[in-house]
Amino acid sequence: MTYHVDLLLDDERRIASPVNMRLVLRVGGVVVAGISLLFIVTLFAKGRDAKFQSEAAQAQWARLEPQFKYLMELRTARTELRASSLLMESFRRTRLPLGDELAALQAGIPADIQLQSLRITQFAGKQKTSTIATRSYELHLTGKLTGDDPKESVDSLIACLSSPAFSNRVEAVSVPNNGFRKETVRKTPAGEPRTVWFFELNCRYRPRSFE
Amino acid sequence: MKLSTHNKQLLQRGLAMTGIVGGVLYACFHLLVNPMRQVYGQELRQLETCTDKIKGAQIGLRDLAVVSNEVFRLQAELGVATNRFVLRPVLGSTLVNVQGIVEPIAAACGLQIDSWAERGRTAIPVEAKDAGVVLERYALEIGASGSYAAVRDFLQALEKANPYVCVTEVEILGRPENPAIHRIRIGTEWPVFGERKETPPGNKPAAPGGKRP
Numbered sequence: 243m244t245y246h247v248d249l250l251l252d253d254e255r256r257i258a259s260p261v262n263m264r265l266v267l268r269v270g271g272v273v274v275a276g277i278s279l280l281f282i283v284t285l286f287a288k289g290r291d292a293k294f295q296s297e298a299a300q301a302q303w304a305r306l307e308p309q310f311k312y313l314m315e316l317r318t319a320r321t322e323l324r325a326s327s328l329l330m331e332s333f334r335r336t337r338l339p340l341g342d343e344l345a346a347l348q349a350g351i352p353a354d355i356q357l358q359s360l361r362i363t364q365f366a367g368k369q370k371t372s373t374i375a376t377r378s379y380e381l382h383l384t385g386k387l388t389g390d391d392p393k394e395s396v397d398s399l400i401a402c403l404s405s406p407a408f409s410n411r412v413e414a415v416s417v418p419n420n421g422f423r424k425e426t427v428r429k430t431p432a433g434e435p436r437t438v439w440f441f442e443l444n445c446r447y448r449p450r451s452f453e
Numbered sequence: 454m455k456l457s458t459h460n461k462q463l464l465q466r467g468l469a470m471t472g473i474v475g476g477v478l479y480a481c482f483h484l485l486v487n488p489m490r491q492v493y494g495q496e497l498r499q500l501e502t503c504t505d506k507i508k509g510a511q512i513g514l515r516d517l518a519v520v521s522n523e524v525f526r527l528q529a530e531l532g533v534a535t536n537r538f539v540l541r542p543v544l545g546s547t548l549v550n551v552q553g554i555v556e557p558i559a560a561a562c563g564l565q566i567d568s569w570a571e572r573g574r575t576a577i578p579v580e581a582k583d584a585g586v587v588l589e590r591y592a593l594e595i596g597a598s599g600s601y602a603a604v605r606d607f608l609q610a611l612e613k614a615n616p617y618v619c620v621t622e623v624e625i626l627g628r629p630e631n632p633a634i635h636r637i638r639i640g641t642e643w644p645v646f647g648e649r650k651e652t653p654p655g656n657k658p659a660a661p662g663g664k665r666p
Binding site for chain 1: 463467470474478481485486489490492493496497499500503504506507510511513514516517520521523524527528530531534535539577578579580581582583584585586588590601602604605606607608609610611612613616617618619620621622623624625626627640642644
């Protein structure tokens with residue numbers, strides 16, 4: 243082990259490091275300045291690039307915009323036209339072609355039934371599961387029977403209204419209370435009494451939705 | 454421990470240099486980098502907005518032909534339907550128009566019309582606030598006399614002549630004094646143009662049409 247006596251005064255002291263502080267500071271300064279410059283240049287380049295891209299995009303948008311506006315106008319027009327068509331179609335969709343219905347009834351009613359009245363009425367309603375409005379029809383028939391088996395004739399009429407010819411439109415067919423009865427009638431007050439069967443029949447059609 | 458004069462000078466110069474460099478960097482940041490970053494950010498946002506608009510427009514424009522065809526088809530269909538089948542008043546009277554349609558059909562079918570009764574106009578219970586055409590239902594009751602076959606033929610002919618007319622009610626009552634000629638009541642609903650309710654400004658949709666670019 244060697245010993246030495248430190249005789250240096252304070253102002254004679256030098257830093258023991260072999261690296262020159264001045265050089266370190268200069269190099270550090272240059273590096274910081276370089277990095278800063280690089281950062282600024284990069285930022286500037288990115289900014290310019292973004293500006294060019296933005297200008298290109300705006301130019302592209304300027305080319306597309308008239309077509310896009312036209313598309314928007316078409317879409318608005320389509321919405322209006324669809325809504326108008328829906329209104330128009332609601333007439334066709336909800337109507338029951340009663341001319342055809344009368345023709346079908348004429349073909350289906352047994353020959354020994356003599357109709358006294360026929361009434362088809364419509365009433366407004368709403369769908370069970372939604373608020374969509376519907377139009378429903380109900381047929382009310384009254385008539386008399388002259389055949390030997392009046393019940394069979396009425397059953398035959400009910401079967402006709404429940405047959406495939408009607409079943410896509412008809413929901414339910416029913417004879418109301420006291421809707422099938424017999425009465426004794428005379429053609430003249432002094433005439434021979436005669437038994438005549440009368441019937442009533444209700445037929446409910448399936449509701450037709452407006453939408 | 455006291456520093457030597459040389460080291461003190463060195464430290465002071467170092468501190469001064471650090472201060473100057475820091476100041477220059479700070480000034481650079483605030484005067485150059487920060488505005489540039491703001492401009493860059495603004496450009497990027499503009500670019501992003503514009504790119505989104507372009508993408509959306511490009512996606513939308515793929516359907517241009519489909520939408521265009523649908524609009525022209527709907528316009529044509531609706532034009533035909535409204536021109537032919539929606540009633541227009543004749544000298545302010547819709548009834549006159551209906552009479553002009555119904556009477557020849559009734560005469561051809563052997564149905565004698567005895568009375569006409571207007572039952573007013575009602576709105577169509579359809580949610581169609583966007584509709585360009587305002588339609589209403591014009592209700593009319595016709596009293597007539599004729600045979601069952603005449604009513605049947607009349608209704609079939611009427612429904613064929615106007616596929617939008619809706620026969621809402623039919624009543625055929627037998628008459629003991631004349632079994633072949635019945636008393637008939639027919640309820641009808643016809644499409645008519647209604648009046649557009651003014652929409653508040655701003656809610657009004659853009660007018661359709663315009664020239665194709």
